[in-house]
Amino acid sequence: MGSESPTQIPFIDFCSNPGALEPGTVGWSLLCQEVRAALEMYGCFELAYDGLPVQLRDDMFEAMKRLFDLPLETKQKNYSSKLYHGYIGQSDVVPLYESLGVEDASRLNAARAFTDLIDTLKSMSEKMWELENMVRRMIYDSYGAGKYCELDVQNSRSIFRVMKYKAPEQGEESAMGLVAHTDKNLITVLCPNEVEGLQVQSKAGHWIHLTPRNASFIVMMGDAFKERFSFGVFSMPKEEVTIEVPPELVDRDHPLLFKPFKYMDYVSFYYSTDDGMNKENALEIYAGMGSESPNHIPFIDFCSDPGALEPGTKGWNHLCREVRAACERYGCFEVAYDGVPVRLRDDMFEAMRRLFDLPLETKQKNYSSKIYRGYIGQSDVVPLYESLGVEDAPSLDAVRAFTDLIDTVKSMSEKMGELEHMVRKMLFDSYGAGKHYESHVESSSSLFRVMKYKTPEQGEESAMGLVAHTDKNMMTVLCPNQVEGLQVQSKEEGDWIHLTPRTDSFLVIIGDTLKAWSNGRLHPVRHRVVMSGVKERFSCGLFSIPNEEMAIEVPPELVDKDHPLLFKPFKYMDYVSFAHSEDGMNTENALEIYAGV
Ligand SMILES: O=C(O)CCC(=O)C(=O)O
Numbered sequence: 001m002g003s004e005s006p007t008q009i010p011f012i013d014f015c016s017n018p019g020a021l022e023p024g025t026v027g028w029s030l031l032c033q034e035v036r037a038a039l040e041m042y043g044c045f046e047l048a049y050d051g052l053p054v055q056l057r058d059d060m061f062e063a064m065k066r067l068f069d070l071p072l073e074t075k076q077k078n079y080s081s082k083l084y085h086g087y088i089g090q091s092d093v094v095p096l097y098e099s100l101g102v103e104d105a106s107r108l109n110a111a112r113a114f115t116d117l118i119d120t121l122k123s124m125s126e127k128m129w130e131l132e133n134m135v136r137r138m139i140y141d142s143y144g145a146g147k148y149c150e151l152d153v154q155n156s157r158s159i160f161r162v163m164k165y166k167a168p169e170q171g172e173e174s175a176m177g178l179v180a181h182t183d184k185n186l187i188t189v190l191c192p193n194e195v196e197g198l199q200v201q202s203k204a205g206h207w208i209h210l211t212p213r214n215a216s217f218i219v220m221m222g223d224a225f226k227e228r229f230s231f232g233v234f235s236m237p238k239e240e241v242t243i244e245v246p247p248e249l250v251d252r253d254h255p256l257l258f259k260p261f262k263y264m265d266y267v268s269f270y271y272s273t274d275d276g277m278n279k280e281n282a283l284e285i286y287a288g289m290g291s292e293s294p295n296h297i298p299f300i301d302f303c304s305d306p307g308a309l310e311p312g313t314k315g316w317n318h319l320c321r322e323v324r325a326a327c328e329r330y331g332c333f334e335v336a337y338d339g340v341p342v343r344l345r346d347d348m349f350e351a352m353r354r355l356f357d358l359p360l361e362t363k364q365k366n367y368s369s370k371i372y373r374g375y376i377g378q379s380d381v382v383p384l385y386e387s388l389g390v391e392d393a394p395s396l397d398a399v400r401a402f403t404d405l406i407d408t409v410k411s412m413s414e415k416m417g418e419l420e421h422m423v424r425k426m427l428f429d430s431y432g433a434g435k436h437y438e439s440h441v442e443s444s445s446s447l448f449r450v451m452k453y454k455t456p457e458q459g460e461e462s463a464m465g466l467v468a469h470t471d472k473n474m475m476t477v478l479c480p481n482q483v484e485g486l487q488v489q490s491k492e493e494g495d496w497i498h499l500t501p502r503t504d505s506f507l508v509i510i511g512d513t514l515k516a517w518s519n520g521r522l523h524p525v526r527h528r529v530v531m532s533g534v535k536e537r538f539s540c541g542l543f544s545i546p547n548e549e550m551a552i553e554v555p556p557e558l559v560d561k562d563h564p565l566l567f568k569p570f571k572y573m574d575y576v577s578f579a580h581s582e583d584g585m586n587t588e589n590a591l592e593i594y595a596g597v
Pocket residue numbers: 449451466471478480486527529539540541
């Protein structure tokens with residue numbers, strides 16, 4: 001029992017007995033129970049509802065086609081300073097996704113911006129709002145809390161969004177249209193066209209693929225209440241309203257789990273703070289009724305005893321143990337290293353400033369067909385982030401594109417590459433696998449990237465600069481300027497550790513590839529950039545990457561009775577493609593899923 005996972009969400013029929021839509025009737029009570037059971041068990045259900053003419057639905061999809069065909073500049077006029085209220089599109093993370101929102105669309109004024117589509121939009125959002133209100137009433141009634149419903153409806157507003165998802169590019173089997181999330185609002189009613197793509201995660205963690213029936217709706221529960229072409233009404237509490245658990249829902253068996261909170265405060269917590277975007281239990285962290293964890297990463301000094309940088313010495317062996325312990329426990333460490341002249345470091349930051357000040361078209365010429373190798377910027381998901389990459393920067397040819405900055409980029413990447421090699425050798429030596437080091441280095445190359453993070457917009461306290469991730473490559477050496485923002489997640493506790501970079505240190509980060517190589521011993525640390533304050537952040541990084549033909553394999557020294565083989569040999573680029581595919585993006589265990597035995 002219990003191992004079978006559901007392949008469908010509940011389907012509830014609001015059409016077969018029109019009398020049942022009358023509150024107080026027996027039919028109504030039955031529907032209430034069905035709705036409650038579906039939402040408690042699945043958090044969503046599909047719904048047959050005929051309160052909305054089929055013609056209107058068809059008109060709506062037609063209107064949407066026309067809307068999304070408008071020039072980008074016109075769509076971008078649908079701007080809102082509130083998160084997810086205006087136009088969203090052109091994102092590097094979900095390039096297929098575009099959407100537009102209208103606040104309180106059932107009031108004609110708000111929809112006037114869409115002039116000739118007003119009538120369709122207005123009727124559609126009115127009808128869907130009626131449906132939302134009906135479902136909300138059922139939920140309240142099912143908990144015996146019906147008397148709070150009217151006030152709750154009065155205290156809420158809606159946002160109507162239209163969404164379009166392009167088909168994957170030719171040659172791609174599938175692509176992420178919208179990354180996994182829970183809705184932050186109260187209830188969402190979706191009206192998708194008949195194109196598959198929407199998936200919901202069952203409580204047990206499986207993804208259920210929805211096949212919308214002709215003219216049905218999908219109802220989903222958002223956090224505050226505890227997509228293809230589709231459009232939806234999202235109900236949300238008005239700004240001044242406090243969300244509180246009604247006393248009827250609290251008793252000895254159901255102790256109060258959430259403190260009262262304001263919706264918009266939770267939304268800004270979710271999108272701009274430490275725990276919001278990256279924890280699946282953001283609501284519990286923010287409003288839940290209530291461990292100590294580390295607040296810094298290891299600092300290892302490569303300067304104090306220069307003799308220790310000589311392999312085979314006592315000092316070297318000592319450093320090997322320190323480095324290995326840090327990379328197993330934290331997946332990263334800060335290193336004091338004087339092999340990079342301070343002057344070069346300063347020149348590098350100066351060069352980066354000039355590089356990012358170049359016109360967008362020039363930066364975009366730094367194009368690569370490989371993921372994360374070329375120019376990245378102008379993303380809606382991380383609007384503050386921009387970066388540029390140079391493959392094999394230590395070889396002069398590759399940097400020629402950066403003409404007058406060649407010398408700086410070349411020296412910097414050489415020096416940081418030396419540091420990477422030294423740390424890699426320490427790790428190999430620490431595992432008694434030193435004899436594999438030379439061939440490992442010969443089968444790898446490097447990518448040098450420069451990163452710039454803008455400051456949050458006025459009025460915003462903090463904003464995501466780069467979303468949480470593990471590096472897929474072997475190892476990354478980072479050289480950030482002195483602006484805070486980089487955070488790493490502690491392995492055991494999951495807390496975010498805020499790093500405060502020193503002027504002369506570098507940061508070493510273990511990537512997924514070395515986890516596989518070390519048979520699971522080295523920890524690829526999750527990290528992200530959260531920007532606050534008024535200073536722009538610059539950082540450059542040297543990413544060591546396996547060559548295309550190299551098979552990533554666990555050396556025999558790292559496999560024994562107590563450490564059975566955990567990973568099959570694999571090719572780096574194949575893993576990267578998987579990690580960026582739909583399945584890969586939806587999991588934190590991409591490496592285990594892809595290469596685990
Ligand atoms: O900006 C930084 O320092 C970190 C960048 C990073 O994590 C990455 O590019 O993978």
